[in-house]
Amino acid sequence: MRRAFAIVLLLTACGDGRTPLVVYSPHGRDLLRLVEESYETLRPGVDVRWLDMGSQEVYDRVRSERANPQADVWFGGPATILARAAREGLLAPYRPAWGDAVPPSHRDPEGRYFGLYRTPPILVFNQAAVTPEEAPRDWDDLLLPRWRGRVLIRDPLASGTMRTIFGFILARSVAETGSTEQGFEWLRRLDAQTKEYVHNPALLHQKMVRQEGLVTMWELTDILFQRQRGNPLGYHFPASGTPVISDSVALVEGARHGAEARAFIDWLGSRETQILTAERAFRLPARQDLPPEELPEWARQALAEMVEAEVDWQLMEEKGAEWMNLWDRTIRGRGGR
Missing domain, CATH: 3.40.190.10 (Periplasmic binding protein-like II)
Structure with missing residues (x-):
């Protein structure tokens, strides 16, 4: 009941004229608040509205809403779960500007999801x-x-x-x-x-x-x-x-705010945002073109110790x-x- 009430608020709150951007994510409040505040500062005409739940719960909800999609962006979750959603037609193809910086093993060949972070x-x-x-x-x-x-x-x-x-x-x-x-x-x-x-x-x-x-x-x-x-x-x-989990992002098929969702995905994987989330939210970038010296100490240590x-x-x-x-x-x- 509380989850249903939260979704109603998510979809109906805010009448200030901003464009709503609905994000389903398992990433937790720390990262989601950072992303919300940073993106809204960059684009004050956008109202980022997120719902925090487990990856499997995101899949279940997107699947149940396929006839009337409520989310614009699926932000986070193992590529194995997003691949299942892609097969079922729940995700729309979109190749972000940073897509080529992610190795082929961390992205869908048809461009329906891309790895943002490596999560061990x-x-x-x-x-x-x-x-x-x-x-x-x-x-x-x-x-x-x-x-x-x-x-x-x-x-x-x-x-x-x-x-x-x-x-x-x-x-x-x-x-x-x-x-x-x-x-x-x-x-x-x-x-x-x-x-x-x-x-x-x-x-x-x-x-x-x-x-x-x-x-x-x-x-x-x-x-x-x-x-x-x-x-x-x-x-x-x-x-x-x-x-090591390829923690991915995707555009939801039938997203109500598709243009803003695509801009948001471009921003999430940008060089600046990847370094921001590494420094302030302990996220290990999936893109391979970031020099290690630009990453924080914890990330360099993880890369040195982790056996994939x-x-x-x-x-x-x-x-x-x-x-x-x-x-x-x-x-x-x-x-x-």
Whole structure:
């Protein structure tokens, strides 16, 4: 009910003559406020209206609204989810001015979505209770007996980040053994370790800080924000490699304010905005033409430490929804049984 009320306000508020620009995004309030304020300063005739929700929720909403689109821009989410939306005709082709600076692996060949940021999943721990030496350093470390009942997981059904991590585990199983059996067994063992599947990232952070759980998997940007606020969350990049998410942007098919949406997408990926969001919102640019010396220290450190895993993204795109439904029916909350 509260979400429905928020959408009504999003679509009806503001009668000051500005052009509304409706943005659906999983990026969280910090980045969305920065983007809103910066863009409206540049273009005072535009009213940026954003709705913050998980990547899967963005997909579900855009899909449900396809006969009467409400959003203009889908800002953020793994390319695997946007690829599904593109196949279903939910996204309109638009090649932004910066499109060629993004490698082909981070953009749709038909120009329906483009990577804006590289978002690496990481292993997170409460450093007030766990030392860096004790903390998990690779995916399999989460299955050690010491972490039983101490793992918190963001609910994977609503989260593009968690769907990417679970999909990576299953795709890795297929690559190594020819089947998903080993991967599902890994997820079954993780379920036995898990204390709770948490509804949203804010709750996940709160519970980690309160030591309701000691370790989790999440993404780098959010954890850097938490550390900036003084919360005792440490992290390691998985030693064997992490599935770096191509965090993408797209023009919604049938957008009511298409011209402004295209200008907004051009601005998001511009050199100036990419550096702004790196400096103030811990976003690692996807475009490859930015010299490292122009990036902040945290970004240079991440690029030096991060091992990017080889991932069959096409397989994850094709099978991801099926895999998650099977996990939900047969593994979630069963304690490894």
